[in-house]
Amino acid sequence: MSVPKLPEIARNPLAFIAARWTPNPVTVRRAxxxxxxxxVVIVITGGAVRLTASGLGCPTWPTCSGDSLLGTREMGIHHAIEISNRMLTYVLCAAVGWAIVAIRAMRPHRTGLYRLAWAQFWVVVGNAVWGGLTVLTKLNPYVVSLHFLLSAALITVAVLTWQRVAExxxxxxxxVGKPVRQLGQLLAAAAAVLIVVGTLVTxxxxHPGDSSGEFTMQxxxxDWRTIAQLHADFAWVVVGLTAALWFVLRAVDAPTGPQRRSAELFAVLMGQGVIGYVQYFTHLPAAxxxxxxxGACLVWIATLRVLLSFRERPLAEPGETPGAVSAAVPEPVGVGGRKPVDAARVPLADQGGDPLPVRR
Incomplete structure (x- = not known):
């Protein structure tokens, strides 16, 4: 007895869609x-769960209570807040899924970008499982801290995917030259430490995340004030490095992109600093x-955009191989402030990268 052949849409739904639909670049970018x-939204709502003491509004995982996936209204407001955040995970999965479909249907097919989009999905899945672990460990603060850091990892992959679509x-x-890139890397490392220390303050x-009194929250x-002071110290280090980077970029006459991105990061840091000091002196109100x-999410996004502005990947022209260089570009500028030159006459190896064929 022969096994009936599944229709194409069941065997490979993404390929089926890609064969019949080609999204325009704007659609992919929006996805x-x-x-x-x-x-970012899932971070904000996750924070609201903890800050409203709703972390155990659903006391079990993956179900909400016993055999019930959603729980009942009788479980109260904390249950409603917690289950709403869990349901938003499905919205996040839908958004990531839409990005995967749009990228798969692009022409020409871009394998590296497609893999990056799938990486988002697997980070979402991993973070969802880790979120369940926070419930099972009764909101262990170290587990909760890592939950936020995994969210930062998701934001990192999402930013890279969004950026790569336009490249x-x-x-x-x-x-920019190597010394400038190294300064940017130091800035990113300091920002990462700042975020890690911020999770320790949390x-x-x-705000342990539960108000039922049934469990003793670890x-x-x-002293949170001591950690908060350390967090503030690292914040000033990041601010100082950002200001230094902006001045260096101005001194070497770097392209406007890196200069603008560093200025944006500085503005975000100033806003985040104001919020930080106000919440400290008002004894950490939940809102x-x-x-x-x-603000921490915005700081990390702005930091990544600074690093990504240090390089470019030109889009290939129709009929052109991806590695071909179709226009003259300025030589990377470093601390010496070298003048722009015609990239068609300077091998890319001399610019700090791998040689690329030049279209004549």
Whole structure:
């Protein structure tokens, strides 16, 4: 007895869609932006769950209570807040799925970008499982902290995907010299430490995430004010490095892109600093803490955009191979402030990258 052959849409739905629909670049860009926006929204709503003491509004996982996936209204407002955040995970999955479909249907097919889009999905799945672990461990502060860091990882992949949609697949061409790139990398490392220390402030602070009194909430055993002071110190380090980077970029006459991105990061840091100090001196009101979490997402996004502005991947022209260089570009500028030159006459190896064929 022969096994009936499945229709094409069941065997490979993404290929089926790609064969019949080609999205325009704007559609793909919007799809990846939607995934990025939802990556930030899930952080904000997750913070609201903890700050409203709704972390155990659903006391079990993956179900909400016993055999019930959604729980009941009788479980109260904390249950409603927690289950709403869980349901938003499906919205996030839908946004990421839409980005995957749009990227798969692009012409020409871009394997690297497609894999990056799928990486978002698997980070979402991993973070959802880790979120369940926070419930099963009764909101262990270290587990909760790592939950936020996994969200930062998701935002990182989402930003990279969004950026890469607007670029080509050629090897990256540096726009600034190596010393400037190293300063940017130092800035990114300091920003990452700032975010990690911020999660420790959360773990030691007065918002454990549950108000039922049924469990004794574990906290990080250190005075939260001490960790908050360390967090503020790192914030000033990041501000100082950002200001230094902006002045260096101006001094070497770098392209406007890196200069603008560093100025944007500085503005975001100033706003985040104001929120941080106000929440500290007002004893951490929940609304301001959640706003500060939103600001942390913006700081990290702005930091990534600074790093990504240091290089470019030109889009290939029709009929052109991805590695071909179709226009003259300025030589990377470093601390010496070298003048722009015709990239067609300077091998890319001399610019700090791999040689690329030049279209004559």
């Amino acid at each position: 990846t932006l939607a995934a990025l926006v939802m990556s 080509g697949d050629a090897s990256p061409r540096p726009l 773990g030691a602070g007065p 906290r990080i055993e250190v 301001l803490v959640d706003l500060h979490m939103f």
